[in-house]
Amino acid sequence: MKTPLTRASPRPPDYGRPPDAPTDEHGSAAVPAARVLPVAALLRRGIILLGPPLALLAALLLLWQWYASQPDIDAQFLPTPLAVWSAFIAQRDLLWHHTLVTLNETLVGFFWALVAGIACGVAIDFSPWMRRALYPLLVTSQTIPIITLAPLLVYWFGFGLTSKAIVVTLVCFFAIVVALADGLRAADPELLKLYRSFGAGRLRIFWSVRLPGALPQLFTGIRIAITYSVVGAIFGEYVGASEGLGFYMQLKLHSFATASVIAAILVTAALSIALFLLTALIERLALPWYYLHGRQAGA
Amino acid sequence: MAGRDSIAPATASTGVPLLDVRGVTMRYRTPEGALTALADISLTVARGEFVALVGPSGCGKSTLLAILAGLEQPSEGTVALAGDPQARRLGRAGYMPQRDLLLPWRTALGNAIAGLEVKGVARGEAQQRARALFADFGLAGFERSYPPLLSGGMRQRVAFARTVLAGDDLLLLDEPFGALDALTRASLQRWLLDIWGRLSKTCLLVTHDVDEALLLADRVYLLSARPGHVRLERRVPLERPRTREMLARADLLALKAELLAALDEQQERSLAGGRI
Ligand SMILES: Nc1ncnc2c1ncn2[C@@H]1O[C@H](COP(=O)(O)OP(=O)(O)O)[C@@H](O)[C@H]1O
Numbered sequence A: 001m002k003t004p005l006t007r008a009s010p011r012p013p014d015y016g017r018p019p020d021a022p023t024d025e026h027g028s029a030a031v032p033a034a035r036v037l038p039v040a041a042l043l044r045r046g047i048i049l050l051g052p053p054l055a056l057l058a059a060l061l062l063l064w065q066w067y068a069s070q071p072d073i074d075a076q077f078l079p080t081p082l083a084v085w086s087a088f089i090a091q092r093d094l095l096w097h098h099t100l101v102t103l104n105e106t107l108v109g110f111f112w113a114l115v116a117g118i119a120c121g122v123a124i125d126f127s128p129w130m131r132r133a134l135y136p137l138l139v140t141s142q143t144i145p146i147i148t149l150a151p152l153l154v155y156w157f158g159f160g161l162t163s164k165a166i167v168v169t170l171v172c173f174f175a176i177v178v179a180l181a182d183g184l185r186a187a188d189p190e191l192l193k194l195y196r197s198f199g200a201g202r203l204r205i206f207w208s209v210r211l212p213g214a215l216p217q218l219f220t221g222i223r224i225a226i227t228y229s230v231v232g233a234i235f236g237e238y239v240g241a242s243e244g245l246g247f248y249m250q251l252k253l254h255s256f257a258t259a260s261v262i263a264a265i266l267v268t269a270a271l272s273i274a275l276f277l278l279t280a281l282i283e284r285l286a287l288p289w290y291y292l293h294g295r296q297a298g299a
Numbered sequence B: 001m002a003g004r005d006s007i008a009p010a011t012a013s014t015g016v017p018l019l020d021v022r023g024v025t026m027r028y029r030t031p032e033g034a035l036t037a038l039a040d041i042s043l044t045v046a047r048g049e050f051v052a053l054v055g056p057s058g059c060g061k062s063t064l065l066a067i068l069a070g071l072e073q074p075s076e077g078t079v080a081l082a083g084d085p086q087a088r089r090l091g092r093a094g095y096m097p098q099r100d101l102l103l104p105w106r107t108a109l110g111n112a113i114a115g116l117e118v119k120g121v122a123r124g125e126a127q128q129r130a131r132a133l134f135a136d137f138g139l140a141g142f143e144r145s146y147p148p149l150l151s152g153g154m155r156q157r158v159a160f161a162r163t164v165l166a167g168d169d170l171l172l173l174d175e176p177f178g179a180l181d182a183l184t185r186a187s188l189q190r191w192l193l194d195i196w197g198r199l200s201k202t203c204l205l206v207t208h209d210v211d212e213a214l215l216l217a218d219r220v221y222l223l224s225a226r227p228g229h230v231r232l233e234r235r236v237p238l239e240r241p242r243t244r245e246m247l248a249r250a251d252l253l254a255l256k257a258e259l260l261a262a263l264d265e266q267q268e269r270s271l272a273g274g275r276i
């Protein structure tokens, strides 16, 4: 007796359609080809998005400038925004050097997190045994505070690139694996059946259906991971390094050059934001279909 | 159903039906125990024929189509393709589930060639064949559109083009118009009626709509409530080309009444039987 297993199928992803597209005799939409958001609309959206936070930021900066320039506030204790700016200009070559070091650690660590994350995500998807074996270990690994691990890593791998890159990899890895494994699992079972009816094998189905379908989720994981990555590198540098933004901040803190510390913090933030925007841009270029109607709700 | 008296030889000849289903039974193991979805189904579809399968919901129509497509193996019985009961069925028929299942990351044309691609047809040739169909399917000009920008009716026609290209001769359609609104459904039925002659395919269509079955099919099988077996088999006495108006003929009305009564009776039984 044949006994195919019943399995509760996850709801297939709903990619959305225009609700009121004009229709012809066969109920066809009269939309000839893919539409892309015009530049003007993008700009307007940018202003709507960026306007309020920028205005708030300007107000906070003014408040800070006013408060820090009160006569009873020590300039070393709390420098004004203008003093931070001067420190930034004065130290810009040095900051640039340390930024490149941190960026390098971040990218190397992130690259390996991506490689390892994709490999593990695929392995988890391909074998139920691997899912059962790896998933609990992965979750458990997340409970180990990186604070306790970083000094050991520096002890094992030295003050150079390797120990920082490993911290970054550890910090980024989890979000990527989970996003990919969940994305692959969410493939519509009906779609898999359709491809099987074409005579497609497992590998073909993976490349043609499951992987492309999991990409939006994978990118979500990547965006989360990249925001952690710079912090990971800085943290590794704090524990033990001879260059990099974390090292620079610690050095300046010890000599009470508060303005330089704050300048370095802002550079760190700028670096994180730049990397985040870069991933968002790559995602947009890689998944044009996903953005046909703007990001879908809940995706 | 035991209407056939001669056992077809394994070698293909003109007398051999393209699809020959004999004594197919399907049982599922479920948490509540064994569930018989199909009981001893036998039916045939001749080459070039359009056959409709109607039955109450839950009687196993989709299960039967999945078996015919090779997606599942029956617990008992045989399915012979072109006279060969041993034939591997996956990749042979064009199988079309109710939902259009278009890949949102592919254009309409890219979706239409999905089956050909799996079969290793060169991309250029596959696209050429799809383009030729698109003209006939009222999809010309939409080759590069992404599915979310197409209406339900268009998406269904893209899915149908994919099915036609994927299948050698046999099309297995599982309520292809079931998810559409009444107007779109009617226009797609008219369209299918129109292109059917030119496609030179063989078709087994699952539907819960008796009118649709009578309009499109040469022959209709009516299945009983679960476990599904063949309850009635009727030839549709209509010549082609057909129009919807022909369904108002007295003999057609009588046939429709008969099928509806039988369907109602089975529907009642399936409701009384509880689980669907
Ligand atoms: N994989 C499965 N496991 C267990 N039961 C199933 C499975 N697939 C279908 N069934 C059951 O078989 C019966 C027939 O289902 P189906 O073929 O989808 O009916 P129809 O298409 O005629 O509505 C239903 O009762 C359904 O619950």
Ligand SMILES: [Mg+2]
Pocket: B061, B062, B063, B174
């Ligand atoms: Mg069904």
